[in-house]
Amino acid sequence: MTETPPPVQKPHKPPTRTGGGLIRSSAIFSGLTLISRFMGLARDLVITARLGASATIAADAYFTALAFPNLFRRIFAEGAFAAAFVPTYSRKLAAKGDGGGEAEADRFAADALALVAVATTALTIAFQLGMPWLMYVINPGFADEPEKFKLAIVLTQITMPYLACMAIAALFSGMLTARGRFIVYGAYPTVLNLVMLSAVLPQHDPVQAAYAASVAVIVAGIGQAALCWWGVWKSGARIRLVRPRLTPDMKALVKLAIPAAIANSATQVNLFISGILASHVAGMRVWMNVADRLYQLPMSLVGVAIGVALLPRLSQALQTEDHDDAQGAMDQGVVFALALSLPAGAALMALPFWLIDGLFTRGAFTQADAAATGALLFHYGWGVPAFVLLRILQPAFFARQDTRTPMRLSLISVGVNIALGIGLFFAMGPAGIAAATSAAAWITVVQMALTLARRDTWRPSAQAWSKIARVAVSSLTLGLVLALANQYRALIEAPLAATGYAKEIAVLGLCLAGALAYPALLFAFGGVTPAEAKAVLRRRRSDPKPTVEDIS
Secondary structure (H helix, E strand, O other): OOOOOOOOOOOOOOOOOOHHHHHHHHHHHHHHHHHHHHHHHHHHHHHHHHHOOOOOHHHHHHHHHHHHHHHHHHHHHHHHHHHHHHHHHHHHHHOOOOOHHHHHHHHHHHHHHHHHHHHHHHHHHHHHHHHHHHHHHHOHHHHHOHHHHHHHHHHHHHHOOHHHHHHHHHHHHHHHHHOOOOHHHHHOHHHHHHHHHHHHOOOOOHHHHHHHHHHHHHHHHHHHHHHHHHHHHHHOOOOOOOOOOOOHHHHHHHHHHHHHHHHHHHHHHHHHHHHHHHOOOOOHHHHHHHHHHHHHHHHHHHHHHHHHHHHHHHHHHHHOOOHHHHHHHHHHHHHHHHHHHHHHHHHHHHOHHHHHHHHHOEOOEOHHHHHHHHHHHHHHHOOHHHHHHHHHHHHHHHOOOOOHHHHHHHHHHHHHHHHHHHHHHHHHOHHHHHHHHHHHHHHHHHHHHHHHHHOOOOOOOHHHHHHHHHHHHHHHHHHHHHHHHHHOHHHHHHHHHHHOOHHHHHHHHHHHHHHHHHHHHHHHHOOOOHHHHHHHHOOOOOOOOOOOHHHO
């Protein structure tokens, strides 16, 4: 008798995750980022009070020193590297069981660590040696003020090693996100804020405060890299120090990272170009940094948080050919991003001067500085949803290892920003720079969305469009209410005059009232239902219970 063969076992397919998993992961990261951002706000309040803006040479020089390494950190370390490294590392981690996947992923990470450490260290040294000449490109307007020019060179040379520290931290952070560990990744920026606050608070001379803050950047960078390494070790990864090798995996990583670097550079290069124009206006470097602190908040809380959680999820969904999960993840990511970025943009447009005046006007930072910063903030405000959406749409390309399309679209964005920035700067003054940056971001978002739709990769479902429309109405309503409150600022602040902190209490109270009112508007217009909110916050039975590593 012929023996009946055993039934063929179908490969196990992981269960499709619902929106709660993505949004909960993003919420963990966003909550920790919120803490870090508030600490960063406290840091900038102290620094602007000590250094001032248009009245001293120290402020422009220091913010140049902070901006230059941050430019390359955001493009290469956190942008391109994450886009190229995380999908590959995630696939290797999930490739096979019994520890085989982890061992292969660890070898890949060790080679990547060696490569990125050597590359960023070489880049740092080259920039430090060439800084006296590079400063003519970075800040041509400083050349008319020799003392400011020399100080900017020295401070930037001091802060440049921060790039290498952040490149190492970015690698470890990518490993943590691929392993579903978001807490250390969300918490490590607080190290920078704590170290810089402790360095700047005792200083009273603007130039000495600028030196102290610049040295603190390096100390904090070392601490941040060490904290991320500890988080990776606690997660179970074992990374050895190896010599740099151009293995096939490393060649593929570089091949992906270079277009990704250009793709991620659009917003940062646009800001860099804005900084070149800003160097011709005393204090504008500081105005841009202060405005950046507020409009970057939703981008960090929402865009980066969702992007961090979305990229590994899309990579795994594509690995298992779970196209429904990929579609659902993108829909949830876009709706969630707009639900938080649209009201943020509306608030920045409704209260630009009040926000800056209430938070920053003190010490050497004057009301004239606040007015100039508020004009910038208004135009950055309508660009906030675009800045966030860029972070959500890019993973749809990166998860498919397509870094060239975002690169091409980003180059178009940079060209548009250069043309608009120069034209609007002469037509509108400093505010034209912010308007050009926001316009360029929206053009890139439209191009990305149309490209994804044309390729039939992703287009919003009918339900997603309905949610987006309801979120837009809720945000518009909030913006109109805040704009009305802005018209009656004097009446709102009058009862608080006796406290001596009328503007501070009023603006913080208004922000809190808006934050409490917006969820009610969302529920009223149907942007989010109470049932959906509960589903996000409630841990499903299928979700794994938190372990020690989950809270490392």
